[in-house]
Amino acid sequence: xxxxxxxxxxxxxxxxxxxxxxxFGNGRCQGKLRGVRSSILPAALAAVLLALLSGCSSESxxxxxxxxxEKKGPDLITARSAFQRMYIAARxxxxxxxxxxxxxxATTDGNGHDGKWAVWRASFASPAQxxxxxxxWSGSAADGAPSRGINPGTEDSYSxxxxxxxxxxMAFLKIDSDQAFETAQKHGGDKVLEKAPDTPVIYVCxxxxxxxxxxxxxxxxxSREEAKLTVSVNASTGEFIRVEK
Numbered sequence: 001x002x003x004x005x006x007x008x009x010x011x012x013x014x015x016x017x018x019x020x021x022x023x024f025g026n027g028r029c030q031g032k033l034r035g036v037r038s039s040i041l042p043a044a045l046a047a048v049l050l051a052l053l054s055g056c057s058s059e060s061x062x063x064x065x066x067x068x069x070e071k072k073g074p075d076l077i078t079a080r081s082a083f084q085r086m087y088i089a090a091r092x093x094x095x096x097x098x099x100x101x102x103x104x105x106a107t108t109d110g111n112g113h114d115g116k117w118a119v120w121r122a123s124f125a126s127p128a129q130x131x132x133x134x135x136x137w138s139g140s141a142a143d144g145a146p147s148r149g150i151n152p153g154t155e156d157s158y159s160x161x162x163x164x165x166x167x168x169x170m171a172f173l174k175i176d177s178d179q180a181f182e183t184a185q186k187h188g189g190d191k192v193l194e195k196a197p198d199t200p201v202i203y204v205c206x207x208x209x210x211x212x213x214x215x216x217x218x219x220x221x222x223s224r225e226e227a228k229l230t231v232s233v234n235a236s237t238g239e240f241i242r243v244e245k
Contacts, residue, residue: 115177
């Protein structure tokens, strides 16, 4: 590329051979250089070109602004969906592991009104090893919630004679938490939520050793102690059992 330099009016124009366009990075630099046709003294030409090239370089090498990651919302799922994932993890811990409790963990990103929560916990026992261990599945985006995925708890001792921790076969769990909620709604739950729509509904599933059945406890409240209503539902048939409270 050539540039024409007029040192003084009336004098002959001097042509200066310039580097090719590839040396200047982009079209904007070429445009700037084409505009350099004035009465600049040859001695100042190097400084002008240096300034132009410096500007082009800073523009072309400017790093792109990082994209702000989109915040992921909660994964609200039913009990059986979460349980299947935790069961696989528990069998990796001990081959004879069986569940004795499945429960929802209330978080600020759900209310349980459709049988779904973003955090579920399942407790398993290994009778052969006389030990127990809990696993938590989390899909929560709430502050303070467990990290997403499967979170193993600590191992503890287990006694098969403890009536409150009787293991059960997972084949008995045929009714999901959303179905248990529908049954509970027909036995007083709808009235509770009509009066207090912000009431959370949590779920606990365990084995009743007195009646030999797997039971869903549908709890209208943040805990059993503070519950406005608790309804028992058969976890194998979906039939209403009784109102506990």
